[in-house]
Amino acid sequence: MRSTVSGYSALSKAHKFSAAGLVTVAGAAALTFALVPQAQAADAHSAGVKPVSLSAQEFGVTQDAELAKAADDAAGQAQVKAKAAVQAEAKAKADAERASRSEARKPMKPAAKPAAKPAPAKPAAKPAPAKKAYADNLDGWISESLDILRAKGIPASYDGIKRNIMRESTGNPQAINDWDVNAVNGVPSKGLLQIIDPTFKAYHVEGTSWNIYDPVANITASCNYAADKYGSMDNVNSAY
Numbered sequence: 001m002r003s004t005v006s007g008y009s010a011l012s013k014a015h016k017f018s019a020a021g022l023v024t025v026a027g028a029a030a031l032t033f034a035l036v037p038q039a040q041a042a043d044a045h046s047a048g049v050k051p052v053s054l055s056a057q058e059f060g061v062t063q064d065a066e067l068a069k070a071a072d073d074a075a076g077q078a079q080v081k082a083k084a085a086v087q088a089e090a091k092a093k094a095d096a097e098r099a100s101r102s103e104a105r106k107p108m109k110p111a112a113k114p115a116a117k118p119a120p121a122k123p124a125a126k127p128a129p130a131k132k133a134y135a136d137n138l139d140g141w142i143s144e145s146l147d148i149l150r151a152k153g154i155p156a157s158y159d160g161i162k163r164n165i166m167r168e169s170t171g172n173p174q175a176i177n178d179w180d181v182n183a184v185n186g187v188p189s190k191g192l193l194q195i196i197d198p199t200f201k202a203y204h205v206e207g208t209s210w211n212i213y214d215p216v217a218n219i220t221a222s223c224n225y226a227a228d229k230y231g232s233m234d235n236v237n238s239a240y
Contacts, residue, residue, distance in 0.1 A: 138162070138171045141215035148220050152205060156223040160234030168194040173215045193222035203228070
């Protein structure tokens with residue numbers, strides 16, 4: 001069979017075999033080269049390495065997610081700015097209204113303070129009861145002494161007091177005994193009811209004079225002593 005390759009017929013038999021061998025080797029090399037990438041791809045798949053085409057796909061998904069997030073952030077910022085603009089506009093409007101009302105409002109005069117109420121008048125102090133007047137005599141002295149004795153709860157009567165006065169001093173407020181045993185002891189009896197100084201001081205009634213010759217003080221102290229020792233001046237019928 002005649003070869004269609006140009007120059008092929010001019011080669012010797014040995015050269016023809018050599019060329020056929022080269023063709024055969026080249027074909028085997030091409031076949032080997034074609035099989036090796038497929039084997040490498042299979043090894044890479046079994047080792048968990050993703051093909052280049054899959055990585056590109058995932059890159060596209062990630063990029064889409066980032067773009068979507070950026071769009072959401074931009075939308076959120078736009079909403080915040082829009083809200084801030086609305087609030088600023090509302091505040092400006094409110095400030096303008098307040099300024100307008102302030103200009104329209106006339107200054108008010110301060111309300112007049114209510115007149116202070118006059119302090120209630122203090123009730124007038126009750127006048128002290130007028131002191132009872134007593135006659136400056138034996139009857140007046142006895143009457144005044146009886147009022148004091150009643151106020152102090154000391155028993156006595158007008159008749160009992162007068163009877164003992166008449167026996168002791170005959171009604172003389174300055175009477176003094178300078179001869180009895182008391183006089184001998186240096187403490188003479190004195191006054192209307194002839195009482196000695198120590199007894200007068202011991203039975204003196206508050207509110208009366210400390211002068212033993214004072215008629216009312218003498219009667220009141222003597223009646224106080226008689227009430228303590230005899231129950232009442234009414235029970236005294238002799239020296240006591």
